[in-house]
Amino acid sequence: MSSLRFVLTRPMTRRAFAELLGTAFLVAAVIGSGIAASRLSPHDVGLQLLENSLITGAALVALILALQPVSASFNPVVTLVERFFGTLGTTEAAVLITAQFAGGVIGAVVANLMFELPAVSIAQHSRSGGGRWLGEVVATLGLVLVIFGAIRSGRGRYVAVSVGAYISAAYWFSSSTSFANPAVTVARMFSDTFAGIAPGSVPTFVVMQVVGGALGLGAVRLLYPQTRQAPQERA
Numbered sequence: 029m030s031s032l033r034f035v036l037t038r039p040m041t042r043r044a045f046a047e048l049l050g051t052a053f054l055v056a057a058v059i060g061s062g063i064a065a066s067r068l069s070p071h072d073v074g075l076q077l078l079e080n081s082l083i084t085g086a087a088l089v090a091l092i093l094a095l096q097p098v099s100a101s102f103n104p105v106v107t108l109v110e111r112f113f114g115t116l117g118t119t120e121a122a123v124l125i126t127a128q129f130a131g132g133v134i135g136a137v138v139a140n141l142m143f144e145l146p147a148v149s150i151a152q153h154s155r156s157g158g159g160r161w162l163g164e165v166v167a168t169l170g171l172v173l174v175i176f177g178a179i180r181s182g183r184g185r186y187v188a189v190s191v192g193a194y195i196s197a198a199y200w201f202s203s204s205t206s207f208a209n210p211a212v213t214v215a216r217m218f219s220d221t222f223a224g225i226a227p228g229s230v231p232t233f234v235v236m237q238v239v240g241g242a243l244g245l246g247a248v249r250l251l252y253p254q255t256r257q258a259p260q261e262r263a
Contacts, residue, residue: 044123051131059135105237150226151224152224214234
C-alpha cells in the first residue's frame with residue numbers, strides 16, 4: 029500500500045490519466061471508424077479496411093503528438109519494454125497498464141454509444157489460425173522496433189508520425205490487420221462491429237503480441253545497444 033501511495037504522486041496520476049485518455053480515444057477511433065466504414069461502404073470490405081486504417085493511423089499521430097509530453101504509450105507491450113529498459117519502475121508500469129486497459133474499455137463503450145448501438149455487445153468475429161497469429165507477432169515486433177528504434181537513435185520527435193504510418197501500413201501487410209496491442213485487443217471484444225474480436229480469439233492474440241514485443245525488444249537491443257541523445261529542439 030505504501031509503495032502504491034508513493035507511485036500515485038501528482039505526476040504519476042497525470043501519466044496514468046494520459047494513458048487512460050489516449051487509449052480510450054485510440055479505441056474509439058478504431059471501433060468508431062470501423063462502424064462508419066461499414067455503414068458508408070457496406071459492399072466493399074477493402075474500402076472499409078482502407079478507411080479504418082487511415083483513420084486509426086491519423087488518430088495515433090494526433091494523440092501521440094498531444095500526449096507525448098505527459099505519457100503516450102497506449103499499449104501494455106510498449107510499457108513493458110519501457111520497464112525493461114529501466115525508464116519505469118514495476119509498480120509504475122502496472123499502474124499505466126491498468127489505465128490502458130481501463131481506457132480501452134471506456135473507448136469501446138463510447139464508440140458503441142456514439143453510433144447508437146448497445147454500450148456493450150460481445151463480438152462474434154473469430155480471428156484465429158496460424159497465419160493470423162504469426163501476423164500479430166510480426167506486427168507487434170515491427171511496432172516495438174519503430175518506436176524504440178526512433179527513440180534510441182535520437183529521433184524521438186518523429187515517433188508520432190512513424191507509429192501512425194506503420195500501423196496504417198500494418199493493417200494491410202499483416203494477416204491479422206495489426207492489433208499489436210493487448211489493451212486494444214481486449215477492448216475490441218466489447219463491440220460486435222467491423223473491428224470486433226471474439227473473446228475466444230483474444231488470449232492467443234495477446235500471447236502473440238507479447239511474443240512479438242519480446243522479439244522486438246531483442247532486435248532493438250541488438251541494433252541500438254546505446255541510446256543516443258536527441259538533439260536539442262528549438263523553441
